[in-house]
Amino acid sequence: MAETQPRSPPPSWSAIPLDLASLVLRLLPAYADRALFAAVCPQWRNVAQQFLRLHPPLPLLALPDGTFYSLPYAKPFRFPGFGFAGYQGVCGSWLVFPRDDGCFLHDPFARATVRLPPLSRVRLRPPNAVQKWTKWEDGERSPDPYTTWMHIEDMEGKLRMSKIILCSPNLVAALVGVGRPCHLPICHPGGASQILMCQPGASSWSVRAYDKCKLYEDMAFYQGKLYAIANDENLFVVNISQHQCTGDPQVSRVGQVIKGDPWQTVASEDDNTPGKKLYLVESRGKLLMVCRKIWVPELEDGDFSFGNEFEVFEADFAHSRWVKVTTVGDDQVLFLGRRCSRAVSVSQYGLPGDHIFFLDDDEVNRVKYGYDENTFCSAYNMRDGKVSSPHPMISWKRCDEMCLAAWLFPQD
Numbered sequence: 001m002a003e004t005q006p007r008s009p010p011p012s013w014s015a016i017p018l019d020l021a022s023l024v025l026r027l028l029p030a031y032a033d034r035a036l037f038a039a040v041c042p043q044w045r046n047v048a049q050q051f052l053r054l055h056p057p058l059p060l061l062a063l064p065d066g067t068f069y070s071l072p073y074a075k076p077f078r079f080p081g082f083g084f085a086g087y088q089g090v091c092g093s094w095l096v097f098p099r100d101d102g103c104f105l106h107d108p109f110a111r112a113t114v115r116l117p118p119l120s121r122v123r124l125r126p127p128n129a130v131q132k133w134t135k136w137e138d139g140e141r142s143p144d145p146y147t148t149w150m151h152i153e154d155m156e157g158k159l160r161m162s163k164i165i166l167c168s169p170n171l172v173a174a175l176v177g178v179g180r181p182c183h184l185p186i187c188h189p190g191g192a193s194q195i196l197m198c199q200p201g202a203s204s205w206s207v208r209a210y211d212k213c214k215l216y217e218d219m220a221f222y223q224g225k226l227y228a229i230a231n232d233e234n235l236f237v238v239n240i241s242q243h244q245c246t247g248d249p250q251v252s253r254v255g256q257v258i259k260g261d262p263w264q265t266v267a268s269e270d271d272n273t274p275g276k277k278l279y280l281v282e283s284r285g286k287l288l289m290v291c292r293k294i295w296v297p298e299l300e301d302g303d304f305s306f307g308n309e310f311e312v313f314e315a316d317f318a319h320s321r322w323v324k325v326t327t328v329g330d331d332q333v334l335f336l337g338r339r340c341s342r343a344v345s346v347s348q349y350g351l352p353g354d355h356i357f358f359l360d361d362d363e364v365n366r367v368k369y370g371y372d373e374n375t376f377c378s379a380y381n382m383r384d385g386k387v388s389s390p391h392p393m394i395s396w397k398r399c400d401e402m403c404l405a406a407w408l409f410p411q412d
Helices: 018-025 031-038 042-054 149-154
Strands: 060-062 068-070 089-091 094-099 102-107 112-116 122-125 133-135 141-143 160-168 171-177 193-198 205-208 216-222 225-230 235-242 249-258 275-283 286-295 307-316 321-325 332-336 342-345 355-358 374-376 378-381 395-397 406-408
Touching: 018 031, 018 042, 031 042, 031 068, 089 160, 089 406, 094 160, 102 160, 160 216, 171 216, 193 216, 193 249, 205 249, 216 275, 225 275, 275 332, 275 342, 286 332, 307 378
Parallel strands: 122 205, 332 355
Antiparallel strands: 060 068, 060 406, 089 094, 094 102, 102 112, 133 141, 160 171, 171 193, 193 205, 216 225, 225 235, 235 249, 275 286, 286 307, 307 321, 332 342, 355 378, 374 395
């Protein structure tokens, strides 16, 4: 009788050449797939970490109820071990959660948390700042004709963050206002905002008390500098210094670097004028301004039809102007969100480029929007100007305007 040879153990996944594993990884655009890839063995995890730095995956779509979608899949999932419902902002890979005693950022990928001070704790520059008043000929006194942080503190309403950026491990910037959301293209004092600074874990923010508040629409950290754009398309650079005694970051000056188009549209509730929303996005080493126009034409049957148009401009710092461009790149997709926007290269994944993916987070003509209706992620084709729904199976209910769907970018 022949002797039975012992069966050799099956080869380990780690025995697969790492260059071959890297080729497999290149075909996985979704974060969920890459997470499964990295869980196979320590060797593959190292490959995934190195690859992620060079080729970021597609972003996740985060919904207000704590549900996530890993594009391009339409199957929802939740991160384990943490309740993510109620976030009110996104900053790259970080979700922003407000609390009465401050707020904190949580990275569900790295499971890291950063704490920030409450908006009730703001250090004024200069420290002895008081509200300025103008005395008129008839003896009456009134606040200065423009809004400053001192006026914002005296207004009725709760302070709110419209944008937060983790610029570096030691620097956090926030756009803060009161009254109407700072992103609304409606000119009145409640819509103005100021730029605040702090270090992660600090006990207070810092603000220039006398700086004129502006109708800031967006903010971006580009090539080591912080930029903010107002609703008149004026671009400002925010110079940052350190406090002489504490070393804490603070705004030393806000200077205009590009003068925008003075044209503005004010979206009203009873006419068909377009709303305008501005985004700042870095793409291929350039700073882009994306202008989104939202049209709400009324139909004969009393229903409404919504339309979106996009124009993209590149910052020409040498000539202090915006230059219109007709493409964002054959391999590029811009993911636009009120809280966070990024450009992602998609050519390696076989996806069409020169598109803008956007969310219904504009809040203009909000009475005309049906908040009880489902909303979707949409895509704008830069080549033909057409809007499509790339993921019709992904939809969600509109809810409170402070809790909106957002793009979450793994490993910021």
